[in-house]
Amino acid sequence: MNFLNNTEDLYRVMNILGIKTIDELFPNFPTSNFNLPKPLEEWEVEDEFFKKFDRDFLSLIGAGVYEHFIPAEVWYIAKRSEFLTAYTPYQPEASQGTLEVVFKFQSIISNLTGFDVTNAGLWDVPTAVVEAIILGSRVKNTKKVLMPSTTNPFYRRVIKTHLPDFEFIETSIDLESGKSKLLDAPIVLIQNPNFFGVIEDKAEFDALNAFKIYISDDPNFLIMLKPFAADVFIGNSQPLGNPVAFGAEHAAIFSTKLEYLRLIPGRIVAQTFDTDGKIAYTLTLQTREQHIRKEKATSNICTNNQLNIIASTIYLMLLGRKGIEKIVNRCIYNLNLFKEKFKPVFSADSLYECVFSFDHKRYIDLKNEGIYAGLELGKIYPELDGCYLVYVPDTVSLDTVYGVINRLR
Amino acid sequence: MNLEAIRFLINASKKNYCIDSNFVPLGSCTMKYNRKILEKLVECRQYIKLHPLCGMPKAILDILLELEAFLKELTGFEAVSLWQQSGAHAEWVSMLMIRKYLSDRKVVLIPELAHGTNFASAIRAGFEVIHLKCNEGSIDIYDLKSKISSSVASIMLTYPNTLGVFEDNIIEVIDIAHKYGAIVYLDGANFNAFIGRFKPAEIGFDIMHLNLHKTFGTPHGSGGAGAGVICTNKKLSPYLPLPRLSNDDIENSIGYVTPFYGNVSTLIKAWAYIKLHGSSINKISELAVLKANYLKKLLENDFKVLTTKAAHEVVIEVEDAYSYAKALLDFGFYAPTINFPYKNVLMIEPTECESFQTIEKFVDALKKIKYSKVYLNNPPHSTPVKRVDEVFAARNLKLKDSSSI
Numbered sequence: 153m154n155f156l157n158n159t160e161d162l163y164r165v166m167n168i169l170g171i172k173t174i175d176e177l178f179p180n181f182p183t184s185n186f187n188l189p190k191p192l193e194e195w196e197v198e199d200e201f202f203k204k205f206d207r208d209f210l211s212l213i214g215a216g217v218y219e220h221f222i223p224a225e226v227w228y229i230a231k232r233s234e235f236l237t238a239y240t241p242y243q244p245e246a247s248q249g250t251l252e253v254v255f256k257f258q259s260i261i262s263n264l265t266g267f268d269v270t271n272a273g274l275w276d277v278p279t280a281v282v283e284a285i286i287l288g289s290r291v292k293n294t295k296k297v298l299m300p301s302t303t304n305p306f307y308r309r310v311i312k313t314h315l316p317d318f319e320f321i322e323t324s325i326d327l328e329s330g331k332s333k334l335l336d337a338p339i340v341l342i343q344n345p346n347f348f349g350v351i352e353d354k355a356e357f358d359a360l361n362a363f364k365i366y367i368s369d370d371p372n373f374l375i376m377l378k379p380f381a382a383d384v385f386i387g388n389s390q391p392l393g394n395p396v397a398f399g400a401e402h403a404a405i406f407s408t409k410l411e412y413l414r415l416i417p418g419r420i421v422a423q424t425f426d427t428d429g430k431i432a433y434t435l436t437l438q439t440r441e442q443h444i445r446k447e448k449a450t451s452n453i454c455t456n457n458q459l460n461i462i463a464s465t466i467y468l469m470l471l472g473r474k475g476i477e478k479i480v481n482r483c484i485y486n487l488n489l490f491k492e493k494f495k496p497v498f499s500a501d502s503l504y505e506c507v508f509s510f511d512h513k514r515y516i517d518l519k520n521e522g523i524y525a526g527l528e529l530g531k532i533y534p535e536l537d538g539c540y541l542v543y544v545p546d547t548v549s550l551d552t553v554y555g556v557i558n559r560l561r
Numbered sequence: 562m563n564l565e566a567i568r569f570l571i572n573a574s575k576k577n578y579c580i581d582s583n584f585v586p587l588g589s590c591t592m593k594y595n596r597k598i599l600e601k602l603v604e605c606r607q608y609i610k611l612h613p614l615c616g617m618p619k620a621i622l623d624i625l626l627e628l629e630a631f632l633k634e635l636t637g638f639e640a641v642s643l644w645q646q647s648g649a650h651a652e653w654v655s656m657l658m659i660r661k662y663l664s665d666r667k668v669v670l671i672p673e674l675a676h677g678t679n680f681a682s683a684i685r686a687g688f689e690v691i692h693l694k695c696n697e698g699s700i701d702i703y704d705l706k707s708k709i710s711s712s713v714a715s716i717m718l719t720y721p722n723t724l725g726v727f728e729d730n731i732i733e734v735i736d737i738a739h740k741y742g743a744i745v746y747l748d749g750a751n752f753n754a755f756i757g758r759f760k761p762a763e764i765g766f767d768i769m770h771l772n773l774h775k776t777f778g779t780p781h782g783s784g785g786a787g788a789g790v791i792c793t794n795k796k797l798s799p800y801l802p803l804p805r806l807s808n809d810d811i812e813n814s815i816g817y818v819t820p821f822y823g824n825v826s827t828l829i830k831a832w833a834y835i836k837l838h839g840s841s842i843n844k845i846s847e848l849a850v851l852k853a854n855y856l857k858k859l860l861e862n863d864f865k866v867l868t869t870k871a872a873h874e875v876v877i878e879v880e881d882a883y884s885y886a887k888a889l890l891d892f893g894f895y896a897p898t899i900n901f902p903y904k905n906v907l908m909i910e911p912t913e914c915e916s917f918q919t920i921e922k923f924v925d926a927l928k929k930i931k932y933s934k935v936y937l938n939n940p941p942h943s944t945p946v947k948r949v950d951e952v953f954a955a956r957n958l959k960l961k962d963s964s965s966i
Contacts, residue, residue, distance in 0.1 A: 434951050446677045
């Protein structure tokens with residue numbers, strides 16, 4: 153597998169080019185000094201890599217990265233050469249595999265969320281929200297955004313970095329219910345359930361007159377929690393078939409109304425026919441994109457996280473509604489075990505994530521053993537010192553859940 | 562488990578051309594072979610179960626620090642940000658850094674032949690973009706001199722340029738920009754042309770991005786996940802995004818650009834790629850440039866070659882790039898980049914991986930297409946679908962069917 157060594161024809165080719173050394177093909181800059189180690193064999197790299205990992209740990213944390221069961225088939229299929237080493241599907245005749253699968257993704261998501269149109273995916277939730285805000289700013293001619301503090305804080309800071317010219321109103325948390333405080337603004341975001349796992353008030357959101365952006369951080373639960381009516385739907389594709397992997401394996405779902413179609417970022421796949429009348433798929437409306445419109449493009453995005461979207465599609469197709477139901481019911485059941493023993497800090501209903509107050513010393517003792525019984529909130533929200541945001545994956549055994557609960561009481 | 566769905570997916574996959582089955586000579590994309598050992602590492606249980614909010618394990622910190630060190634060594638720059646999702650994201654973030662550093666300057670200069678993301682990224686950061694004229698692919702110095710001023714925050718360059726040439730006047734361009742206090746940005750998409758040979762920081766660039774899914778052999782994945790790493794010198798390092806892996810001065814950082822740690826899987830793969838090559842990494846650019854020059858030699862007698870002195874890619878003019886692209890599919894080749902940076906050109910990048918025989922076969926195919934018009938009779942004919950009706954697609958706009966869960 154070392155391409156740098158197959159040089160049998162090297163001298164023949166250099167002769168044809170009329171050069172004595174390859175140096176002649178390069179500019180005259182002095183060759184720099186590079187301090188690099190000797191090349192390693194594959195097994196040497198493996199050894200070095202695996203040796204670095206020492207201990208196992210248990211994490212009962214979601215907060216944007218949700219562990220779920222992923223059938224082994226998902227990545228066996230997603231990492232087939234044909235998907236893994238394929239280029240972006242600009243030549244449709246040679247990319248029907250990618251295009252068919254992405255079209256399926258667009259279809260499943262549009263039908264699941266109730267939004268007209270879904271694109272091929274964006275980088276991650278916060279940058280997708282940035283795109284939605286930019287879309288809203290074009291539609292409403294505004295730079296003012298309501299972004300409640302109940303929106304994931306790790307997302308909020310990314311959103312603000314990318315939009316330095318925008319004004320963000322970050323309303324405080326309702327410390328009794330845990331819901332967002334909503335007020336009128338031209339662009340409004342809501343994450344539902346919110347960062348604290350609390351289910352938001354549909355009527356209050358519906359009553360707002362604004363460009364609305366709805367964020368679903370774990371779309372598995374869309375089968376039981378229908379999105380509110382909004383202008384843009386942003387979904388986190390990590391919980392759909394992508395491993396936790398230190399937060400690395402993700403993409404964002406972007407769905408919206410048909411009327412905004414020509415303003416939206418990213419690639420879109422359309423169904424069409426070939427010259428034989430056979431059904432075929434292709435990228436469409438590329439005149440929105442940077443490679444054609446440059447400065448006037450709707451976005452600068454080029455590479456998105458397509459393979460993670462493909463994995464999500466495979467996951468959804470293989471599990472179907474029944475398979476997803478099984479997963480979400482387990483998550484809810486596991487969390488209810490906590491709710492039976494600890495009173496939730498917030499009064500409003502929660503679904504798969506909940507804030508509890510634990511004995512800090514017991515939490516730390518567990519943490520020192522590599523067991524994270526929730527995310528410490530005090531560091532991010534001083535008003536929630538002593539509170540922990542808990543998510544229990546469907547992949548955690550009941551024994552383990554009971555074990556942690558007993559250690560905390 | 563849905564067997565119908567599995568069959569749909571496997572059969573769909575067989576309709577894709579990919580590096581593992583076809584030569585994918587896309588200029589500026591560096592479609593090199595993706596070694597599977599990179600995948601094996603990030604599939605291990607110890608890694609995939611790690612949650613980013615449980616602290617940074619020493620294993621990950623070690624790898625990321627070593628990756629930073631390698632990238633600094635390869636580029637000559639002082640500081641690195643690993644967190645950006647792609648080249649375009651890295652450009653956007655770099656422009657935000659430059660905006661904070663030179664807050665009273667509103668203009669960015671970009672050669673007219675630059676990649677589309679350069680323009681769009683500068684606009685995203687709130688800059689006004691002015692195009693620089695090019696002569697035979699290289700920046701027109703007189704045009705640059707007429708447009709440079711102290712309102713210019715940055716000039717975004719691609720080197721080698723988008724015609725695949727190591728521009729002769731690059732040092733002069735950099736000097737002119739520096740004379741007016743502008744930041745010189747390098748779009749590192751073409752880094753495969755000189756990796757391990759000379760360091761962009763030593764030539765005078767101030768900041769650059771690298772595409773790990775191009776130069777560093779991480780897979781394209783049908784459109785991503787990639788990673789765009791930013792490398793910069795002392796001028797701009799205070800503005801790099803958070804988190805910072807080294808205990809640097811962070812008070813001038815532009816903030817967070819990723820919720821957690823970017824595409825860590827891609828970062829680990831790039832780390833492993835560099836470990837596999839080590840001090841032989843210079844062979845990559847040697848062979849990439851040699852093979853592009855061989856390609857150029859084989860094309861010269863039959864095609865108008867716009868690349869005067871080839872680095873790692875070659876641009877040729879053809880009567881109709883779109884038709885040539887489709888015809889090449891019938892020969893089992895994925896099409897090169899078409900209509901960039903000019904209309905009716907093909908941009909071909911063999912990379913260091915392709916054999917001389919493959920390059921010869923590719924040129925033979927191009928000649929057959931040129932001289933025997935039969936191949937241009939509404940191709941392609943041998944692909945899983947024939948010529949796709951894109952006009953109908955845009956008019957009909959069927960963007961979903963009834964598939965659901």
